[in-house]
Amino acid sequence: MEEIISNSPNETIDLGKKIGATLKCGDILILSGDLGAGKTKFTEGILSYFGLQNEISSPTFTIVNEYYTNSLNIYHFDVYRIEDQEEFFYLGGDEYFKKGVSIIEWGEKIEKIIPKKYIKIDFSKSLDNENVRIIKIKKIGY
Numbered sequence: 494m495e496e497i498i499s500n501s502p503n504e505t506i507d508l509g510k511k512i513g514a515t516l517k518c519g520d521i522l523i524l525s526g527d528l529g530a531g532k533t534k535f536t537e538g539i540l541s542y543f544g545l546q547n548e549i550s551s552p553t554f555t556i557v558n559e560y561y562t563n564s565l566n567i568y569h570f571d572v573y574r575i576e577d578q579e580e581f582f583y584l585g586g587d588e589y590f591k592k593g594v595s596i597i598e599w600g601e602k603i604e605k606i607i608p609k610k611y612i613k614i615d616f617s618k619s620l621d622n623e624n625v626r627i628i629k630i631k632k633i634g635y
């Protein structure tokens with residue numbers, strides 16, 4: 494497990510860029526943490542590594558936003574509104590996994606039904622500073 498302290502939104506974006514550089518087709522990232530903890534900011538950094546600057550929009554109402562880059566497809570999910578794990582299957586969510594990189598906000602809600610190998614990134618807010626985030630990265634099943 495790796496723990497990173499981010500002191501600003503830009504530092505979280507930079508971490509996203511750094512992780513973005515390591516990603517391969519089939520990778521699944523589960524992003525967990527409270528509302529406003531930084532999951533979308535981090536995703537913005539990943540997209541920016543792939544040349545998709547300023548393209549981030551929250552997929553809350555669409556469940557998934559799809560991005561096609563020269564090297565990889567990126568699927569950005571937000572499953573906050575999913576009622577139960579089966580709904581993700583019903584929506585065809587699992588069909589994306591092999592075709593690119595999947596980034597899943599609130600992914601802990603479907604952790605039991607996704608492939609056994611994934612990267613879990615947990616975001617939490619510091620209690621003493623509103624611009625500080627504690628980010629924990631854990632590789633599961635690797």
Ligand SMILES: Nc1ncnc2c1ncn2[C@@H]1O[C@H](COP(=O)(O)OP(=O)(O)OP(=O)(O)O)[C@@H](O)[C@H]1O
Nearest residue numbers: 499500501502505528529530531532533534624626
């Ligand atoms: N160190 C930091 N890292 C990331 N975001 C930060 C940081 N400090 C302050 N912020 C602010 O916190 C907010 C994070 O919002 P973001 O949309 O990324 O959260 P989220 O985890 O995706 O929330 P949600 O669950 O609602 O989707 C932004 O307004 C950002 O400017």
Ligand SMILES: [Mg+2]
Nearest residue numbers: 532533551598
């Ligand atoms: Mg978000």
